[in-house]
Amino acid sequence: MAGLFSAPPAGTIVPEAPVKQTDQTPSLSPEGCPSLLVHELSAGYPGARAAVDSISFAVQPGESVAVLGPNGAGKSTLFKAIVGLLPHHTGYISLYGQDCAISHTLIGYVPQQERVDWHFPATVRDVVMMSRVRQIGWFRWPRHADWEAVDEALARVGMADLRGRQIGELSGGQRRRVFIARALAQQTNVLLLDEPFSGVDAAAGEEIMAVLDALHADGITIILATHDFHLAATRFDKVLLMNRRLIAFGLPRQVFTAEVLGQAYQGQIGLMMEGQQTVVIVDEHGCPDTDN
Amino acid sequence: MDLFHLLSDPLGYAFMQRGMAAVLLIGALSGVIGCYVVVRGMAFFGDALAHSILPGVAIAYTVGGNLFVGGLVAGVAAALGIGWLTREERLKEDTAIGIVFTGMFALGIAIISTTRSYSVDLSHILFGNVLGVGDADLLIMAVCGAVVGLAIFLFYKELLVISFDPNLARTQHLPGERLRLLLLVLLSITIVSSLQTVGVALMVAMLITPAATAHLLTRRFHHMMLLAGVLGAFSGVTGLYLSFYANVASGPAIVLTTTALFLAVFAFRRLTMKTR
Numbered sequence: 001m002a003g004l005f006s007a008p009p010a011g012t013i014v015p016e017a018p019v020k021q022t023d024q025t026p027s028l029s030p031e032g033c034p035s036l037l038v039h040e041l042s043a044g045y046p047g048a049r050a051a052v053d054s055i056s057f058a059v060q061p062g063e064s065v066a067v068l069g070p071n072g073a074g075k076s077t078l079f080k081a082i083v084g085l086l087p088h089h090t091g092y093i094s095l096y097g098q099d100c101a102i103s104h105t106l107i108g109y110v111p112q113q114e115r116v117d118w119h120f121p122a123t124v125r126d127v128v129m130m131s132r133v134r135q136i137g138w139f140r141w142p143r144h145a146d147w148e149a150v151d152e153a154l155a156r157v158g159m160a161d162l163r164g165r166q167i168g169e170l171s172g173g174q175r176r177r178v179f180i181a182r183a184l185a186q187q188t189n190v191l192l193l194d195e196p197f198s199g200v201d202a203a204a205g206e207e208i209m210a211v212l213d214a215l216h217a218d219g220i221t222i223i224l225a226t227h228d229f230h231l232a233a234t235r236f237d238k239v240l241l242m243n244r245r246l247i248a249f250g251l252p253r254q255v256f257t258a259e260v261l262g263q264a265y266q267g268q269i270g271l272m273m274e275g276q277q278t279v280v281i282v283d284e285h286g287c288p289d290t291d292n
Numbered sequence: 293m294d295l296f297h298l299l300s301d302p303l304g305y306a307f308m309q310r311g312m313a314a315v316l317l318i319g320a321l322s323g324v325i326g327c328y329v330v331v332r333g334m335a336f337f338g339d340a341l342a343h344s345i346l347p348g349v350a351i352a353y354t355v356g357g358n359l360f361v362g363g364l365v366a367g368v369a370a371a372l373g374i375g376w377l378t379r380e381e382r383l384k385e386d387t388a389i390g391i392v393f394t395g396m397f398a399l400g401i402a403i404i405s406t407t408r409s410y411s412v413d414l415s416h417i418l419f420g421n422v423l424g425v426g427d428a429d430l431l432i433m434a435v436c437g438a439v440v441g442l443a444i445f446l447f448y449k450e451l452l453v454i455s456f457d458p459n460l461a462r463t464q465h466l467p468g469e470r471l472r473l474l475l476l477v478l479l480s481i482t483i484v485s486s487l488q489t490v491g492v493a494l495m496v497a498m499l500i501t502p503a504a505t506a507h508l509l510t511r512r513f514h515h516m517m518l519l520a521g522v523l524g525a526f527s528g529v530t531g532l533y534l535s536f537y538a539n540v541a542s543g544p545a546i547v548l549t550t551t552a553l554f555l556a557v558f559a560f561r562r563l564t565m566k567t568r
Contacts, residue, residue, distance in 0.1 A: 084463055085462055085463060109463055114457075116456055116457050117456070120331055120455075120456050121510055121511055121512055122456060122513055126452075129449075130453050130456065130460060131460065131464070133450060133453050133466065134466075136449065138450075139447075141448070142449070
């Protein structure tokens with residue numbers, strides 16, 4: 001299946017070398033630690049070839065980063081390694097300078113597919129409260145302040161009105177926003193979202209993006225995996241392009257060049273100049289998200 | 293005979309008083325813990341655990357030891373054995389459960405078959421003998437109920453997280469394996485203490501039927517637990533009266549009451565959903 005993308009106007013593409021970080025150590029920002037530092041990380045399922053191979057990058061506080069790459073590029077594996085769902089073979093991850101052994105619990109993670117039982121007897125509020133399990137502490141029940149934090153998180157994703165609904169009574173986009181609220185309720189400043197627009201319609205996707213824009217404006221660091229080039233180019237501060245290894249990490253105009261995209265998608269990609277528009281054609285089989 | 297006498301007459305017998313106390317306690321306890329069995333999809337596991345306690349009970353019985361301790365040890369051993377067999381996906385879980393539970397059940401029957409009063413003992417263990425509950429048994433049930441109830445109260449939110457979303461439990465660094473083991477131990481305690489009420493063969497009904505009924509009527513987990521506890525206790529008492537007047541064995545009478553309640557609620561839900 002071929003997908004069509006309109007990248008930013010051709011005039012804005014500056015023909016400069018992409019910022020390559022594969023073989024240099026990301027440095028701490030002078031003001032302090034980056035929100036998320038990933039250093040020479042290799043990860044994957046045990047026994048298999050490493051799905052993520054020696055990736056390094058640093059995300060500064062408040063930045064929004066779109067993670068792009070073909071199917072099987074290791075985007076989900078990278079995210080799972082960052083939040084501790086998969087062990088990493090080598091390298092280290094730190095959040096605000098803290099080792100990931102502690103920082104796993106500090107990252108708000110919204111998985112690609114919530115593998116949960118939607119008939120589970122829990123309301124929207126109950127689900128959001130679950131991420132506060134460590135803050136509340138052993139042997140305790142949620143206090144008033146915890147419920148306030150939950151309601152505040154729900155308000156930020158525009159789900160305050162539906163807080164009493166059983167989770168199965170929500171639409172796909174609403175369910176995704178509840179999981180974003182759940183990540184926020186653990187009092188995090190870093191959100192990791194694995195293809196949050198997959199499986200929801202365009203209108204619901206736009207609602208989710210509007211929520212993320214508002215969170216970005218509030219200074220939340222957002223790292224989001226997607227197949228949507230246009231979205232990455234227009235709504236994110238930086239783009240990270242990977243295919244097992246890091247191909248490029250930088251401003252959209254630095255990453256979206258024929259040379260760089262060709263490296264990531266090898267033969268699966270074509271570029272056409274149509275007047276002022278550069279059209280990127282990506283041939284990704286079995287990927288429903290490439291055609292919007 | 294009026295309703296008051298209908299309900300109070302059986303309570304004139306001491307064995308009926310103890311039986312009532314037992315089914316109230318056990319009905320409520322198994323209804324509450326059964327909510328985990330239902331939402332986690334562990335019905336087969338619960339059934340297997342109930343059967344697996346048999347060799348422990350049988351050995352304790354033949355050597356004159358404490359039946360409760362024997363059953364508990366066997367139940368936890370079975371749970372750990374199933375966990376060990378399925379680790380790193382060496383065996384599918386339902387296969388491992390099937391192997392362990394039938395093996396232990398057969399071992400239990402084999403041990404009991406060596407005793408003289410084989411058939412009577414076996415039927416009591418398989419189907420319960422609630423009217424044979426003594427004061428000491430009641431005390432054990434009350435202590436078990438208190439322990440399980442307190443553990444659920446203290447670990448409510450952690451057990452909820454591992455039941456709803458194990459991945460969240462992992463990113464939040466909850467000790468998932470230990471919490472799952474805690475749940476299995478609580479389940480074993482409940483099953484062993486319920487042995488005399490409905491017996492091994494019908495035990496799983498007390499765990500899942502009231503909880504499944506409550507699931508149809510509630511939208512929050514702790515509400516489901518409270519309702520399942522009430523339904524379990526109500527079914528126990530109703531079933532015991534039915535057994536008294538209809539002269540049916542008590543275990544099946546209790547289980548049939550829970551089944552009837554479930555079917556009534558299920559039909560009601562289907563009807564109300566269609567007219568909505």
